[in-house]
Amino acid sequence: MSEQKRLQVDNRLIERLTQKERKALLSDCETVELSFGQILCEPRTPLRFAYFPLTGFISLVTTLGDHLPMEVGLIGNEGMLGVTLMLGVDEAPLRAIVQGNGSALKISASRLRRRLLESTKLQKTLNRYLYVLMDELSTSAACNQFHELQPRMARWLLMTHDRAHSDHFYLTHAYLAGMLGVRRSGITVAAGALQRDMIISYSRGEISILDRKGLEETCCECYETTIDDYGRLLP
């Protein structure tokens, strides 16, 4: 792979760096494959690596009591896992689990910290991304309280669609139910409705987005809100 090629990295945070900073950061990274279901960190345990997704993507999930893990954040090539390392905290705040197969850049916590000291642009970028993440968390809190299953599911599908860079992805009803913190059969009904309306189609875990516009009409306002937040803070 040519040097030139390596510097065109498809991660929106890394793209914000100057050539020089990017090169420095990349020299500390290795490309790894993320595979569905892989757990990258557990809450309250040391966070040794950060990941900048390229084509894969990662769910941040809470682990509350005896409930199934529920998603509170989604990280694709617009973000990173491990931004809290900036805060000088060694532990992971949430479980991170790979939700979409694909590649990511992996860097050790210590090297990331060293690069942060060197590059104010990197600091600034990750600062802003951390802010966006906080926005997402508080939006999730309100969304869970106020919005119904169907719009929330539509939002979730849109967010996944954005990060999967494909109209098809793997995703069972049971899995989606866990992510949204609801019953599996509730998802079957809601997803069935979308399928009847030709908005999505699915079979045994293989979901296709047929009508993205339809999804956007079904989803709650929170989708647009989080997109706007990102756009405003990391244009």
Next chain:
Amino acid sequence: MSEQKRLQVDNRLIERLTQKERKALLSDCETVELSFGQILCEPRTPLRFAYFPLTGFISLVTTLGDHLPMEVGLIGNEGMLGVTLMLGVDEAPLRAIVQGNGSALKISASRLRRRLLESTKLQKTLNRYLYVLMDELSTSAACNQFHELQPRMARWLLMTHDRAHSDHFYLTHAYLAGMLGVRRSGITVAAGALQRDMIISYSRGEISILDRKGLEETCCECYETTIDDYGRLLP
């Protein structure tokens, strides 16, 4: 007021600083009174000041669509409003509204930033507090999804009790309903049950905590979780 007295400030973040750093920070602060209902910042507008509550306390609320504002964070003398200023973002992420009368130290955004550059201890402290705040947001998201009104209300009362430093505070059913994102009459029923059990008593907005232990037994696990998080990160 003697210099000695001024340096014993009842805010747990400021207490973590060295004498010297504290003195420097305090020289940039003024003591102000917070009064119930006062709005200190609005989302997506410039955040000009930070506040370190002493005896007052502040709610962070989302403003989602046409819903009433709902609380996602509570800030008393264990924390501060405006920690996101560290991230170099000029805007406020959420509405902040005074929930308990009392005093706070107020500092301008620019002066806080200057002090941050001087004191790594201050940086470290605020970093960790920001992390705690993120933990709280994600806990709220899950709590809203999974837990019922009564335990959530109990948690909320405990959190307020901690920050009010008093067994009595002002708080109507309608207000509490807003904070929890539920109907007013739902609160009346849940609070009525606690009153029957002699756990709280109230009349026209004046609430008294009679049996804190009873509240702790009623509340969901999230209360303990957030306390533990704070204790672990800011011991």
Next chain:
DNA sequence: TCGTTAATGTGCCGTAGCGTACAGACTATC
């Protein structure tokens, strides 16, 4: 090819909480 497992469809009952309305109780004000 068949049995096993995973994914989905469906139904049924229970209930927490919504939207709403209204009445009673207390407080403040003039």
Next chain:
DNA sequence: GATAGTCTGTACGCTACGGCACATTAACGA
């Protein structure tokens, strides 16, 4: 002490969703 405003109690129908159970169907592996 009349009046208005605020706070609280309560009730009623409704719906989304929880918990659960079970049937059906597709995929997969021995």
